[in-house]
Amino acid sequence: xxxxxxxxxxxxxxxxxxxxxxxxxxxxxxxxxxxxxxxxxxxxxxxxxxxxxxxxxxxxxxxxxxxxxxxxxxxxxxxxxxxxxxxxxxxxxxxxxxxxxxxxxxxxxxxxxxxxxxxxxxxxxxxxxxxxxxxxxxxxxxxxxxxxxxxxxxxxxxxxxxxxxx
Numbered sequence: 220x221x222x223x224x225x226x227x228x229x230x231x232x233x234x235x236x237x238x239x240x241x242x243x244x245x246x247x248x249x250x251x252x253x254x255x256x257x258x259x260x261x262x263x264x265x266x267x268x269x270x271x272x273x274x275x276x277x278x279x280x281x282x283x284x285x286x287x288x289x290x291x292x293x294x295x296x297x298x299x300x301x302x303x304x305x306x307x308x309x310x311x312x313x314x315x316x317x318x319x320x321x322x323x324x325x326x327x328x329x330x331x332x333x334x335x336x337x338x339x340x341x342x343x344x345x346x347x348x349x350x351x352x353x354x355x356x357x358x359x360x361x362x363x364x365x366x367x368x369x370x371x372x373x374x375x376x377x378x379x380x381x382x383x384x385x
Contacts, residue, residue: 227260293373300370307363314356321349 232255240247328345331337371378 227258230257230259231255232257296373297370300366300373303366304363304370307359307366311356311359311363314352314359318349318352318356321345321352325349 232253234253234255236250237247238245238251238253243251243253245251325345325348328337328342332339332342367378
């Protein structure tokens with residue numbers, strides 16, 4: 220667009236039928252045809268054409284900078300989310316091991332409580348610990364899913380990860 224203003228503008232007009240006698244020189248009762256070719260070339264525009272061209276070049280540079288910045292921002296977001304997902308996976312492995320230990324402790328405490336070895340406070344504490352760990356695992360998996368969706372949005376496609384159940 221910026222270079223097109225340097226070139227002439229050419230218009231072509233074609234008429235056919237009963238045309239005006241003054242324009243064609245042929246009687247208006249006769250069918251006639253007329254072809255006009257008009258060219259317009261601006262010799263001096265007060266540097267308007269040059270300014271338009273420079274403005275377009277600056278806009279192009281600005282758009283390229285914005286595009287590169289967006290690419291950089293998205294790559295940082297992708298890297299951050301990916302690292303966060305990997306950390307959640309490690310934390311989940313640890314919490315799931317803690318959950319297994321807490322479940323065993325709870326079962327043992329229930330057995331000892333029924334035998335009268337443990338009191339209700341120990342049973343309540345073991346149950347609370349198991350509940351807290353299970354809740355943390357649930358929250359970690361929820362955060363994992365939210366982060367995975369944000370990562371997929373930034374990448375622009377679905378990502379395959381290992382399936383986690385709760």
